[in-house]
Structures are given as structure tokens and as C-alpha cells.
Amino acid sequence: MERAHSHGELATQAELSKFTFEGIRVPLLDRQRGIRKPAILDAALSFRTTFTPPGQSPPYEDREGQDGLLRYKYRGDNPNHPENIALRRAYEHDLPLIWFVGVAPGVYLPRYPVWLVADERKELQFAVALDEDQKLIEPGTFLEPDRRRYVERLTKLRLHQPLFRARVLQAYGASCSVCQLRHSSLLEAAHIIPDGQPRGEPIVPNGLSLCKIHHATFDQGILGIRPDHVVEVRKDILAEVDGPMLRHGIQEMHGRLISLPRDRAARPDRDRLEVRYEQFRKAA
Ligand SMILES: [Zn+2]
Structure with a gap:
């Protein structure tokens, strides 16, 4: 864990659960739940994607839609599960969130700020914007190839490349x-x-x-x-x-x-x- 911490922007479960804000302990990540809503807030603060070991398929597929934006699957299939409601609040109030992406068991790459830009109840998912430019995309629209490539390049830059580096360094003990x-x-x-x-x-x-x-x-x-x-x-x-x-x-x-x-x-x-x-x- 020390080693993971030493390669920069990564955070461990232990560190995240000790986070304090103005003297109050506000864990940024919940040990059991994928979506974190502190009792003092009425909207979610963070959500996470758990680590999938190389060679295994992830339990939830967070895929890109035709608009090029990534999707984050609801917790379970009930849109009104309290965790989904907490995320929906963040979406409705346009609040910035932290996305913790698993790099190893209990080790995360935080992406911040990100926003939820659509609530797709039928598909049981939210659309995620990884930066201000992706926030300008109208969710659900079909993008021209050039525009879509641009949106995908942003995803590569903000998520896929840092995640690749973090996972590879983690595997090789930095x-x-x-x-x-x-x-x-x-x-x-x-x-x-x-x-x-x-x-x-x-x-x-x-x-x-x-x-x-x-x-x-x-x-x-x-x-x-x-x-x-x-x-x-x-x-x-x-x-x-x-x-x-x-x-x-x-x-x-x-x-x-x-x-x-x-x-x-x-x-x-x-x-x-x-x-x-x-x-x-x-x-x-
Ligand atoms: Zn060398």
C-alpha cells in the first residue's frame, strides 16, 4: 500500500476512509457501497468502479454511448435504491463528483471533478462527463465522426491513459x-x-x-x-x-x-x- 501511495495520484481505501473536512471525519469512499453519500450531505460525493484483475471481465460494463460519453451503471436494478437517488441528486444539482477507479484491490485512481450529465432510467445508468468539454455534449445525440473522435480522445486522456499507467506500475511494484x-x-x-x-x-x-x-x-x-x-x-x-x-x-x-x-x-x-x-x- 505504501508503494501504491508513492506513485503519485493513487489513493488507498484506508486513506480515503480517514479523510476529514473542517474537523469532521468524512470518508470519501464507503467500504461496502459503490456510491458514497455522507450523512451530512444529501447528494453523493463519489462513486467507484471496482478493480477487475487482468484477464477477467468486469461485473458491470461501463461503456461508451453513441454520444461518446461513458456510462456508469446503477447500483442494482432499482432506480430508487438510496444510492441511485444520491447520485441522481448530484445529477440534478450539477454537483462535481469524484470517480474512484480500481487499480488493485483497495487502491484507486481518483478522477475529479466529473459530472453526471444524464439519468437513463431505462438502461439503469448515468452518463458521465470527465471534464468541462465533455459536459457540453448533449447526451444521447449521435455525434459526427470527427466530434466523436474528439470526445473519445478526451476519455483516453482523462481516464484510459492514466489508468493504464497506474495499473501497469502497480503490477510491477512501481x-x-x-x-x-x-x-x-x-x-x-x-x-x-x-x-x-x-x-x-x-x-x-x-x-x-x-x-x-x-x-x-x-x-x-x-x-x-x-x-x-x-x-x-x-x-x-x-x-x-x-x-x-x-x-x-x-x-x-x-x-x-x-x-x-x-x-x-x-x-x-x-x-x-x-x-x-x-x-x-x-x-x-
Ligand atoms: Zn529503466
Whole structure:
């Protein structure tokens, strides 16, 4: 948990339940319930999406509608469940909410502020705007492809990319899998198969936790990772003579094994590593 906390914006269940406001304890997240409404307020303060381990499907699918906006499913199928009413109040009064998205059991990435912009009772869900620009979208409308791409790009920026980074860093214990650097502000989540290519999804088995230098060398084909997890540095780079960064930071990585997540389901997918390694080999 300490480790999770050290990679920046993440919050743990324990921290969230100890939150105080003007001397009053106001837990920001409820241990049992997905939607948090403190007794002192009449609207919800936060809602959450629980963590789904890699390789399992989430219990509720929070999908995008034709308007490009994400949907958050009601608690159960009764629109008048107290938790759904608390969220509806926040929707009716246009109140900002915190969305806690699960990164690991009991560890969350908070997104704030977000707004509920439609209450869709038939579908038992709310439409969520992740920022001021998404708030301008009329929920339920069919968007022109250009506009829709823009809305989806915002979702990627505000939610999918930070979530990918948080989940990958969490899986690798917040260290670079090549050099073991543990300075979280210098760590990034690299795609094994690049974003936008087939199978380039932002999921943990398509990710590697890498420091900025090793991310850049991996992306530029200076460093490759074999499907058996051995690091290879391109031949011409191995022959170069330069200062300590080249020598210790890059050349000495040649032949080392990358570190892997303890959780097998979070480990890099072998087929994807193979595809990427082939590209590295051909370019070299
Ligand atoms: Zn590194």
C-alpha cells in the first residue's frame, strides 16, 4: 500500500476512509457501497468502479454511448435504491463528483471533478462527463465522426491513459522492469504493441513498466525484449563509446532479464512480445 501511495495520484481505501473536512471525519469512499453519500450531505460525493484483475471481465460494463460519453451503471436494478437517488441528486444539482477507479484491490485512481450529465432510467445508468468539454455534449445525440473522435480522445486522456499507467506500475511494484529504478515520477507504462495497432490495447498484459530512458530506447528500437524476457541492445549501440549513461544505463542492460509482476495474469503477453521483438530484430 505504501508503494501504491508513492506513485503519485493513487489513493488507498484506508486513506480515503480517514479523510476529514473542517474537523469532521468524512470518508470519501464507503467500504461496502459503490456510491458514497455522507450523512451530512444529501447528494453523493463519489462513486467507484471496482478493480477487475487482468484477464477477467468486469461485473458491470461501463461503456461508451453513441454520444461518446461513458456510462456508469446503477447500483442494482432499482432506480430508487438510496444510492441511485444520491447520485441522481448530484445529477440534478450539477454537483462535481469524484470517480474512484480500481487499480488493485483497495487502491484507486481518483478522477475529479466529473459530472453526471444524464439519468437513463431505462438502461439503469448515468452518463458521465470527465471534464468541462465533455459536459457540453448533449447526451444521447449521435455525434459526427470527427466530434466523436474528439470526445473519445478526451476519455483516453482523462481516464484510459492514466489508468493504464497506474495499473501497469502497480503490477510491477512501481519499478522499471529493465533497470529497477523505483522513482515513480520517472516511470511510464510502455505499450508492447503500440497504441493504434491491432492488439495494442491499454491493458496490463500489453504493458511494461519502464523508466523514461528505457521507454524511449524501447520505442526507438535501441533496446528490444525477447519473448523469453531477455533484454537485447542493438549491435551498433553496443559498439558505441560514450559516457556513463550509454555504458551503465543502456549497454549494461544487454543480456539481463526483465523483472516481472508476481501476478501471472499481469505478466507481458508472450505473443505480443514476439511480435514486437520481430519488429526490433528486422529494424536492427
Ligand atoms: Zn529503466
